[in-house]
Structure formats: C-alpha cells, structure tokens
Amino acid sequence: MSTLTLAVELAYWQQTTIRAVVALVAVLIPAGTLVYLFLFKMMSFMQSRLGPMEAGPYGSLQLLAEVGKFLQKEDVLPRKADRVVFKAAPFVVLISTFLLVLVIPGGPDAFFIDVDTGIFLALAVSSISVIGILMAGWASSSKYSLLGALRATGQLIAYELPLVLAVMGVVIQAGTLNMQGIVMAQAEGEIFGFGAIGNPFIITQFLGFVIFLIAVQAELTQPPFDMPVAESEIVTGYLTEYTGMRFLLFFIGEFATAGIFSALAATLFLGGWYVPGLDPTDNLFNVIGPLVLMGKIILVAFLIFWFRFTYPRFREDQLQTLAWKVLIPLSLVNIVVTGVLKVLV
Amino acid sequence: MTATADPQQLSYIAAQAADARVNIELETEGMTLNIGPQHPATHGTLRVIVRLDGERVVAAEPVMGYMHRGYEKLAEVRTYPQVTTLVNRIDWLGSFANEVPFILAAERLMEVEAPPRAKWIRTALFELSRIANVVLFLGDMGVQLGAVTPVFFAFRDREFVLNQIEAVTGGRFHPNFDRIGGLKDDLPKGWIEETRGVLGRIRTFCDEMEDLVVGNEIFQARTRGIGVIPADVGLSYGLSGANIRASGVDWDLRRDSDMGLAHGELDWKVWTHPDGDSFARYWVRLQEVREACTIVEQCLDGIPSGPVMAKVPRIIKVPAGEAYAETENPLGVMGYYIVSKGDLVPYRVKIRSASFNNVSITPWVLEGTYVPDVISILASLYFILGDIDR
Numbered sequence: 001m002s003t004l005t006l007a008v009e010l011a012y013w014q015q016t017t018i019r020a021v022v023a024l025v026a027v028l029i030p031a032g033t034l035v036y037l038f039l040f041k042m043m044s045f046m047q048s049r050l051g052p053m054e055a056g057p058y059g060s061l062q063l064l065a066e067v068g069k070f071l072q073k074e075d076v077l078p079r080k081a082d083r084v085v086f087k088a089a090p091f092v093v094l095i096s097t098f099l100l101v102l103v104i105p106g107g108p109d110a111f112f113i114d115v116d117t118g119i120f121l122a123l124a125v126s127s128i129s130v131i132g133i134l135m136a137g138w139a140s141s142s143k144y145s146l147l148g149a150l151r152a153t154g155q156l157i158a159y160e161l162p163l164v165l166a167v168m169g170v171v172i173q174a175g176t177l178n179m180q181g182i183v184m185a186q187a188e189g190e191i192f193g194f195g196a197i198g199n200p201f202i203i204t205q206f207l208g209f210v211i212f213l214i215a216v217q218a219e220l221t222q223p224p225f226d227m228p229v230a231e232s233e234i235v236t237g238y239l240t241e242y243t244g245m246r247f248l249l250f251f252i253g254e255f256a257t258a259g260i261f262s263a264l265a266a267t268l269f270l271g272g273w274y275v276p277g278l279d280p281t282d283n284l285f286n287v288i289g290p291l292v293l294m295g296k297i298i299l300v301a302f303l304i305f306w307f308r309f310t311y312p313r314f315r316e317d318q319l320q321t322l323a324w325k326v327l328i329p330l331s332l333v334n335i336v337v338t339g340v341l342k343v344l345v
Numbered sequence: 346m347t348a349t350a351d352p353q354q355l356s357y358i359a360a361q362a363a364d365a366r367v368n369i370e371l372e373t374e375g376m377t378l379n380i381g382p383q384h385p386a387t388h389g390t391l392r393v394i395v396r397l398d399g400e401r402v403v404a405a406e407p408v409m410g411y412m413h414r415g416y417e418k419l420a421e422v423r424t425y426p427q428v429t430t431l432v433n434r435i436d437w438l439g440s441f442a443n444e445v446p447f448i449l450a451a452e453r454l455m456e457v458e459a460p461p462r463a464k465w466i467r468t469a470l471f472e473l474s475r476i477a478n479v480v481l482f483l484g485d486m487g488v489q490l491g492a493v494t495p496v497f498f499a500f501r502d503r504e505f506v507l508n509q510i511e512a513v514t515g516g517r518f519h520p521n522f523d524r525i526g527g528l529k530d531d532l533p534k535g536w537i538e539e540t541r542g543v544l545g546r547i548r549t550f551c552d553e554m555e556d557l558v559v560g561n562e563i564f565q566a567r568t569r570g571i572g573v574i575p576a577d578v579g580l581s582y583g584l585s586g587a588n589i590r591a592s593g594v595d596w597d598l599r600r601d602s603d604m605g606l607a608h609g610e611l612d613w614k615v616w617t618h619p620d621g622d623s624f625a626r627y628w629v630r631l632q633e634v635r636e637a638c639t640i641v642e643q644c645l646d647g648i649p650s651g652p653v654m655a656k657v658p659r660i661i662k663v664p665a666g667e668a669y670a671e672t673e674n675p676l677g678v679m680g681y682y683i684v685s686k687g688d689l690v691p692y693r694v695k696i697r698s699a700s701f702n703n704v705s706i707t708p709w710v711l712e713g714t715y716v717p718d719v720i721s722i723l724a725s726l727y728f729i730l731g732d733i734d735r
Contacts, residue, residue: 047497143378147400147716223491224563232385232489233720312563313491315717316400 019112026101030259030297031252032063037298038305039255046309070251073244078141081241085139090242090249092132097253099125100260105179107273107289108281118179119171122264123164126219129257130156133228136250137238148237151316152221152228158323159218159225165331166211169338170201170268183272187280198276202269207334209269211327213300216261217307218319220254224311225319258304259297266296375403380719382411391730393707395719402719405711407704412734420694425451425525425661428691432681433519435698436732439478439675441470441510444523447681447694449605450670451525454663454685461607463527463653468607469540469644470513470522471672472637476547477506478675479587479630479637482727483554486627489724490567495558502550505543512536525661527654537645544638551635559628568624572710572722575621582709583702586677588726591629592621598673605670611643623725630727662689676700676732700732 010018040062044051052059077083103118105111115121130153137149171177174185189199202209218225229237239250266272273289274280285292314322381392390411396403416435420428432447433440445467452458459467484499507517512533514520522529558564574584576592589596597615599608616632618625665687671680677699684693703726710726711719 043493047494048501049497143376147378223493226491227717230491230717230720232491233717235385309494310557311492312487312558312561312567313717314563315567315715317715318566 023098023101023112026104026106027098027256027260028252030263030294031256033294033298034259034262034301034305035255036060036063038301042302042305043309067248070244070248075245076241076243078241080141082139082141085135086241087246089132089136089139090246090253092135093129093253094132094249094256096125096128096132097256097260099128100257100264103179104260104263104267104293105183105272105289106293107286108180108283110273110286110289111180114178114180117177119167119182119264119268120177122179123160123167126163126257126261127156127160129253133238136242140238140241142241144234144236144240145238147234148228148230148240151234152238154316155218155221155225155228155319158320159215159327162211162323162327162331163215163219165328165335166208166215167268168331169205169208169334172335172338172342173199173201173204179267179272183267183274184280186271187274187276198271198274200269200271200276205269205334205338207330208338209265211331211334212265212269213303214327215323216265217304218323220258220261220304222258222304222308224307224313226313227316227319230313258301262297262300262304263293265300266293270296270300272296378716382408391704391723391728391733393711393719393723395711395716397716400716402711402714402716405708405719407707409701409704409733412730414731414735416735417694417696420691422690424689425663425691428694429523430519430521432696433516433521434731435696435735436478436674436676436679436700436729437518438481438729439474440516440518441474441514441520441522442478442672442674443679444521445471445606446670446672446674446679447683448523448525449672450668450681450683451663452605453668453670454666454683455525455657455661456664457526457655457657459527459605460652460655461649462531462651463655464605465607465644465648466513466528466532466653467523468611469641469648470510470520471606472640472644473506473510473540475637475675476634476641477503477510478729479634480506480547480550482630483551483558483627483634486721486724487558487564489720490564492558492561492564495554498550498553498557502546505546509536509540509543512539524654524657526657527652531653532648537648540641540645544642547634547638551631551638554631559631565624567717567721568627568725569620569622571623571718572714572725573620573622574706574710578709579621579706582706584677584706585699585702586673586675587629587633588626588677588703590615590617591625593617593619598671598678602671604672606672607644608640610647611640613640613643623721626725626727660689662687663691671697674699676727676729677703696735698732698735700728700730704728704733 040051040059052062055061055065077086100122102112103122133152134149137145170182174182176182176185186200187198221228229239239247242250273285273293275292376397378395378397379392380395382390392408392411393405394408395405416431419431423431428447429444432443435443480499480503484496487495510520511517513536514522574592576594579589579592580594595615595617598604600615603609613636616629616636618629663685665685667684669680669682671678679699680697682695683691686692710722714722
C-alpha cells in the first residue's frame with residue numbers, strides 16, 4: 001500500500017475511508033459535469049436554444065433542481081412487477097459503475113486500487129450492468145420494457161467484443177494490463193524514436209481509439225446506438241416503468257458510466273493523468289493529475305455527446321451487423337498489425 | 346390385433362413423437378403491442394395494434410377515432426363563414442390550406458369568383474402553410490429516427506413562416522382569413538419584402554436538412570428500401586400528395602386540374618421519386634418545400650393590383666345545389682363536398698382529408714417489418730391526427 005499525496009502516514013481504515021469518499025465523488029462529479037456541460041448546454045447550443053438559464057448563473061444549479069424533483073416524486077411500483085427484482089435493478093447497474101471507477105488512476109500515487117489486471121477488471125465489471133438492465137426490463141412486466149431490455153442485452157454483449165479487442169492493441173503496445181503501467185508506457189514511450197511528447201496511444205492506436213469510442217457509445221446505449229431506450233418507439237425501453245429515485249439512479253448510472261468510459265479512453269489513449277514534458281514520477285501529478293484527467297475526460301465526452309446529438313439511431317439488426325461484420329474484423333486486423341510491429345520495431 | 350414389433354417401425358414412431366414434442370416445445374406465442382393511443386411516436390392519439398413475432402410485425406391495424414370532433418356534423422349548424430373556423434383545425438399545421446377547398450366549393454355554388462389579387466394572395470398563403478406544415482415533418486422525421494436536433498431547426502425556421510402568416514391573417518395557427526369571394530384583408534405594408542427574407546431562411550433550412558438528414562448514412566440505412574409502396578398499391582389505397590408522388594406517380598392537382606388558384610400561371614415543377622420507400626417520401630417533401638418557396642416568390646413578384654373581395658352579399662345564402670372542390674394540400678388531396686338547400690347553413694358537408702387515406706395503407710405496408718421500421722414508416726407517411734379524425 002502506498003501512501004497518499006500528503007506526507008502523512010495514515011492508518012489503513014483512514015485510507016480506506018478517504019478512498020471510499022473520493023470514489024463517490026469521482027463518480028458523481030464527472031456525471032454532474034457531463035450532464036450540465038453537454039446534456040444541458042452543448043445540446044441546447046447545437047439546437048439553437050439556450051438551455052437552462054434560471055437556476056443559478058447560466059443555469060448551473062439546474063442539476064440540483066432536477067435531483068430535488070426526482071427525490072420528491074412518488075416511487076411507483078407496477079402492480080404486476082416482480083417487486084424485489086424491480087427494486088434491486090438500478091443498484092445492480094450502479095454497482096458496475098462504482099466498480100469501474102476503482103481502476104482509474106489519477107496520479108502516480110493517487111489511485112483507488114492498483115492491480116496488475118486493471119483494464120481486464122474494468123472490462124469485466126462493465127458487463128455487470130447488462131444484468132441490471134435485464135432485471136429491470138423483465139421485472140417491469142411491461143412489453144416495452146421487455147423489448148428494450150432484450151435489445152439492450154443483445155447490443156451490450158455484441159459490443160463488449162470490439163471494446164475488449166480495441167483495448168488489446170493498447171495492451172500489446174504497453175506490455176501490461178496495469179492501468180498505471182499503461183499511463184507510464186505512454187509517458188515514457190516514443191514513436192519511432194521521437195519521444196518528445198511520449199507516446200499517447202491515440203496516435204499509434206488511432207484505429208483502436210475509434211473502435212473503442214464507437215463501442216463505448218453502444219455500451220452507453222446512446223444515439224446512434226440507443227435502440228434499447230428508443231423513446232419514439234418503445235417509450236424508454238427498460239426505463240419505462242421507473243419513476244422518481246429509481247429513475248434517478250439509472251440516470252446517474254448512465255452519465256457516470258459515460259464519464260468513466262471517457263476516463264478509460266483518456267487513460268488508454270490520451271495518456272491519462274500525464275502531461276507531456278514533465279517527469280511522470282513527480283509528486284506534482286498527485287495534485288494536478290486528477291484535474292488533467294478531468295480535462296481529458298471532457299475532451300473525450302465531448303466527442304461522445306457530439307455524436308449523440310447529431311445522429312439518428314441504427315436499427316438493432318444494423319447495429320449487430322456493424323459490430324460483427326465491421327468492428328470486430330477491424331479490431332482483429334489492428335491487433336495483428338500492432339503485434340507484428342511490436343515484434344519488428 | 347398384431348403388435349408392431351418391427352424395430353424399424355418403432356424407431357420411426359419414436360422419431361415422429363420426438364419431433365412432435367419438439368414442435369410443441371418450440372411453439373411460440375406472438376405478442377400484441379399497442380402502439381398508442383398514448384405513445385411518443387404517434388404525435389396525437391393514433392393507435393396501432395401490432396401483433397409481433399419477436400420484433401417482426403405479423404399484422405398491424407390502425408385504430409382511428411380517438412380525436413373525432415364531428416366537424417361534418419358541426420358544419421351543418423354553422424353559417425358558411427363560420428365553417429372556416431372549424432376546418433382550420435383539421436390539419437392544424439397548415440391550417441390556411443384547409444379553408445381554401447371549402448371556400449372554393451362554396452364559391453362554385455354561389456357562382457362568384459375571387460378577384461385575381463385575392464387568388465394570388467391565396468396561392469401565396471396556401472404555399473406558405475405548406476411550408477409551415479412540411480418543414481416540421483422534415484425535422485420530425487429525425488426525431489422518430491432518434492436524431493433530436495433537426496426538429497429544433499424546423500421549429501426555429503417555421504416560426505418565421507408563422508410570423509408572416511400572422512402578419513397577414515392575425516392568426517398563427519388558425520388564420521380564418523379566407524372568405525367566399527375573396528379574402529378578409531389586403532396584405533400589410535412591407536410584407537412582401539419580409540417574406541422574401543423568410544423564403545431565404547427556409548431555403549437555407551432545406552440545405553441544412555439535406556446535409557444533416559438526407560446525407561446521413563444512418564438515415565439512409567434506416568429509410569432506403571423500408572416501407573416500399575408500389576405505385577399500383579398506393580393508388581388502390583387512395584394515397585395522395587407526396588406519398589404517391591414518392592412512388593413515381595406524377596400527379597399533382599396544382600398542375601393537373603384547375604383548382605381555382607394561381608398555380609397554373611406560375612413556373613414550377615412537380616417532383617417525383619421512383620423508389621416509393623421512406624427515403625423517397627422524405628426526399629420528395631424536401632423538394633416540395635423548395636418548390637413552394639419558388640411558387641411563393643413568383644406570387645410575390647406577380648401579385649396583380651385590384652380589390653381582394655368580389656361583390657358578395659353581406660349575409661351569405663348559398664343557392665341550392667351540390668359542389669365538390671379539391672386542392673393539393675400539404676398532406677395530400679383535400680376535398681369538400683357541399684350540399685346546399687339554399688339556407689344560411691350547409692345541408693351536408695363531406696370532408697375528404699388526405700391523412701385518413703394515407704394511414705389506411707398501414708396494415709399493408711407494415712406487415713413483415715420490424716418494430717423500429719413501424720415508427721419510421723408511420724413518420725414518413727406523415728399524417729396529422731386532426732386530419733385523420735375530423
């Protein structure tokens with residue numbers, strides 16, 4: 001166990017408590033930022049309107065108002081719903097989100113857990129949310145929910161594969177599954193002998209980055225892959241029967257996962273908490289690292305949400321075709337090319 | 346009775362039984378899904394009962410009448426000028442166009458004709474309401490397919506068209522401006538120049554939609570080859586308007602019959618598309634908005650001077666007789682059949698509205714499609730609920 005940033009020795013329970021609180025913050029702050037910055041403001045500007053302006057300066061407190069609204073609402077249970085499963089489903093989705101955030105490092109010593117199988121763990125726990133979605137859809141005893149849940153399951157499982165395969169290229173180049181190791185590999189690497197900016201894998205793994213972003217978009221069930229929650233067809237899919245607090249949990253889960261997948265993309269492809277030109281072992285990064293990471297998260301999330309507000313949605317057979325016939329072969333080619341170059345160079 | 350001991354025969358029977366069991370076990374039950382009457386995609390209260398096998402539609406049946414307001418009956422107790430107030434509310438997005446065929450039918454019965462200036466202004470307003478109507482479709486189609494942004498552009502630019510209609514008629518949604526024998530008022534000062542600017546905006550909007558929606562690969566994947574209506578099927582179901590022109594039928598009342606408006610004196614083009622799919626319907630409507638801009642522009646250039654009202658008695662009594670007038674409205678052919686007994690009120694009014702026929706094809710066209718395509722096909726057929734249930 002390494003120590004935290006401050007040169008104070010903390011007991012194990014103190015470290016754990018701090019990490020738990022920080023993890024909660026690390027889930028909620030990016031989620032809130034993304035909702036305000038992109039869902040409220042960027043979407044509005046793209047659609048030639050202002051978005052929320054009344055609550056706080058430029059509507060920045062709108063989010064609190066929304067949360068307050070959701071908390072006040074009645075918690076409606078459909079009569080025929082499977083009560084236990086129905087109530088548990090949002091928490092299962094959130095568990096996956098909270099487990100995901102653990103692997104993301106914010107600095108050389110500022111991390112939650114430092115395991116050698118970091119990225120593997122992340123991709124494994126990200127699949128837990130499928131179970132929650134299936135639970136929600138099945139327990140709602142609504143046809144729209146069921147259709148949505150089945151669509152979601154098929155889609156999430158299909159896009160898990162390109163997601164994993166796109167990461168493989170990075171792992172081959174970095175030579176490690178450890179997230180810190182991947183950041184270090186980007187900080188200290190060089191592109192064909194040119195090492196002034198390190199080796200952010202977005203340059204050498206551009207294909208992997210594109211595939212990763214597309215797969216993330218599908219994992220988040222955002223347009224153009226929002227077939228499971230297509231509001232004009234199946235109302236809101238598995239969310240149809242949820243109100244109030246439980247809907248809010250799903251909502252937080254969705255945007256927190258968006259933030260965390262952006263963080264994963266930032267760590268894997270943009271160099272994580274590292275800024276080129278500085279010494280990566282500098283203690284400074286424990287302080288500015290999380291901020292740098294946040295900046296990169298916003299950069300990646302901007303891309304994700306840009307697509308979200310621009311594109312219409314695929315039909316589910318079309319998006320399966322895209323996953324199995326285009327993305328997976330492409331990512332396999334990427335792995336082969338990366339492997340060959342790794343051996344040769 | 347001889348016992349069957351032949352092992353070959355026994356195994357055959359066993360295989361048959363096993364087959365039968367498997368068939369029973371695999372027998373699946375279809376699901377009936379009620380799309381509507383309260384559903385985000387029906388923009389109103391249309392209900393479509395679809396029987397599903399997985400996500401494939403086995404049978405679809407539209408249920409209409411949730412918004413029936415009895416306008417045909419109500420018209421029987423209203424004087425002729427009062428009826429236009431009612432019919433404004435049939436196709437509420439392009440409401441001025443609803444008044445025109447009724448007034449034309451009444452004028453035919455009374456044997457009066459609107460002066461040329463009134464005709465030209467009517468044509469301009471008629472086409473402006475077409476723009477106001479179809480522009481919203483161009484954006485809304487995106488929403489039905491999951492792209493939320495185009496509809497905001499549509500509402501933004503439609504606002505300017507509504508402003509122009511309001512400037513002339515005083516009503517944004519329900520102008521109630523057409524009178525038997527002409528129009529209520531002349532154009533306000535400066536309107537012609539302002540309208541030119543608005544038409545420029547609409548043309549820019551059309552270009553935006555061409556880039557944002559028509560050129561989008563996902564949009565094309567979702568609409569090309571989806572919901573194909575061959576010309577003969579479309580005609581047999583009585584489709585009209587852009588829906589039938591998208592199937593390659595070159596038929597537009599504005600050109601092919603003397604509607605009583607100024608279209609015959611203007612230079613414009615009827616657009617058709619050979620494919621008959623959802624994409625073709627979108628594309629034809631996009632071109633029609635552009636063509637409507639051309640028509641309005643020519644109207645603005647060429648409005649003759651003169652009065653806007655013919656000599657009509659103050660209290661309108663329509664002589665006994667029957668008349669039918671139909672026009673090419675934004676949604677398709679709209680017609681009014683008026684039977685008069687020489688009273689202050691019509692004896693009977695029959696309204697032929699386009700959406701009713703356009704929706705009647707849904708059982709045919711939806712069969713065998715997927716649930717997401719149900720929505721895109723319904724959206725591309727473009728109906729207004731008020732136009733289905735009058």
